[in-house]
Amino acid sequence: MDSDTVVREMALPDVLAAQDLLQRAFGDAVRQRTGRLAGPPFGPRLAMVRFQKEPPGAFIALRGGRVVGCVFSVRWGSLAYFGPIAVAPEAQRLGIAQRLINAVHGRWRRARVRLWGLECIGDAAQLVYLYTKMAYLPVSNAVAFVADATADTLPRGFSVVRFAELATGEREAALRHIKRIAAQNVPGLDPTVEVTAALETEIGDTLLVHNRRGIVGFAVAHWTPLLRADGLAIPVAAVSRAGGTRGTAALLRGLRTLALERQLAHVWIRVAARRVKAQDVLKREGFRADQARLRMKHGRDEERSGQLLFDSWL
Numbered sequence: 001m002d003s004d005t006v007v008r009e010m011a012l013p014d015v016l017a018a019q020d021l022l023q024r025a026f027g028d029a030v031r032q033r034t035g036r037l038a039g040p041p042f043g044p045r046l047a048m049v050r051f052q053k054e055p056p057g058a059f060i061a062l063r064g065g066r067v068v069g070c071v072f073s074v075r076w077g078s079l080a081y082f083g084p085i086a087v088a089p090e091a092q093r094l095g096i097a098q099r100l101i102n103a104v105h106g107r108w109r110r111a112r113v114r115l116w117g118l119e120c121i122g123d124a125a126q127l128v129y130l131y132t133k134m135a136y137l138p139v140s141n142a143v144a145f146v147a148d149a150t151a152d153t154l155p156r157g158f159s160v161v162r163f164a165e166l167a168t169g170e171r172e173a174a175l176r177h178i179k180r181i182a183a184q185n186v187p188g189l190d191p192t193v194e195v196t197a198a199l200e201t202e203i204g205d206t207l208l209v210h211n212r213r214g215i216v217g218f219a220v221a222h223w224t225p226l227l228r229a230d231g232l233a234i235p236v237a238a239v240s241r242a243g244g245t246r247g248t249a250a251l252l253r254g255l256r257t258l259a260l261e262r263q264l265a266h267v268w269i270r271v272a273a274r275r276v277k278a279q280d281v282l283k284r285e286g287f288r289a290d291q292a293r294l295r296m297k298h299g300r301d302e303e304r305s306g307q308l309l310f311d312s313w314l
Helices: 012-034 046-053 096-110 125-133 168-185 192-200 244-261 276-284
Strands: 005-009 059-063 066-076 079-087 115-120 137-148 159-162 204-211 214-222 231-239 266-272 288-298 309-311
Touching (some): 012 046, 012 079, 046 066, 046 192, 059 096, 066 192, 079 096, 096 125, 115 125, 125 137, 125 288, 137 244, 168 214, 168 231, 192 204, 231 244, 244 266, 244 276, 266 276
Parallel strands (some): 079 115, 231 266
Antiparallel strands (some): 005 059, 059 066, 066 079, 137 266, 204 214
16 A cells, blocks of 8 residues: 555545546546547536535545545435546556545445445446455446437426425425435435535536425436536436326426526436336436446445436446
8 A cells, every 4th residue: 555645535625636637537548448538528517516515525645745536425315426536647556546435435434324336337347346346246237318308298297396496495395305205215315415516506406396295206407517518417316106107207308398498408317227117217208228337336235126216326
């Protein structure tokens, strides 16, 4: 292990250096894999947005006073994931990535997180080897789906509203419903940090689906590009059992309409491969399967075929 490297929690002045490192390290990896780099791997605000979402979950590695490694993580109640993680090309093979991940793990243990996760490119054998050594298992795939932005009529009996349009008291009630719906799909799941972070960083909003009895679904939507520049990106969305597949259809149609209103070309949403019920609705609603990524986990796997849950660990 490299004794010249110091790993500590990230502070606000470190974020710009972390952003530069992410672009450089991932750009170098893309060039090695494909022979070319069409543009920056990430949007210019990725590091700042990820840091502001959960500052204690971000760590940096310093060598000679210079940032040579960084990692971001986020906790959704009982589930937590890390990424992106980057180590400067000239500082690789010094055990820095493992030390950064260990720092994240320490935080998760203190928070009693039950399921740890990450997503990576499936053919990156070196990464799979590293994470397997750290007790992660490649047990799943996450499939990205995409659809064109378009205005569409909602199923009868459903309506959508944006979280930002609610009064303060209504927002607190909506957050409780979001937590309930998420936990109905996976016990202990609480992604409400995504709702508040999207609003506070001004990168997006949350769409709430109502039926006659109240909120039955939600989707956090990012319209400021962090990973993809051509569409509305959905980090997490879920529908309750009461909402069912019709509520899911209403949610997806609402997202395509929102993308059109924001003058974006597409909606991007990710779903675990074993959640076949959610995938069936995506396909019926005109979404096309795109890229798949390997999902590695440590802890009890919570994926079930009937869950109407969509989540991205990027």
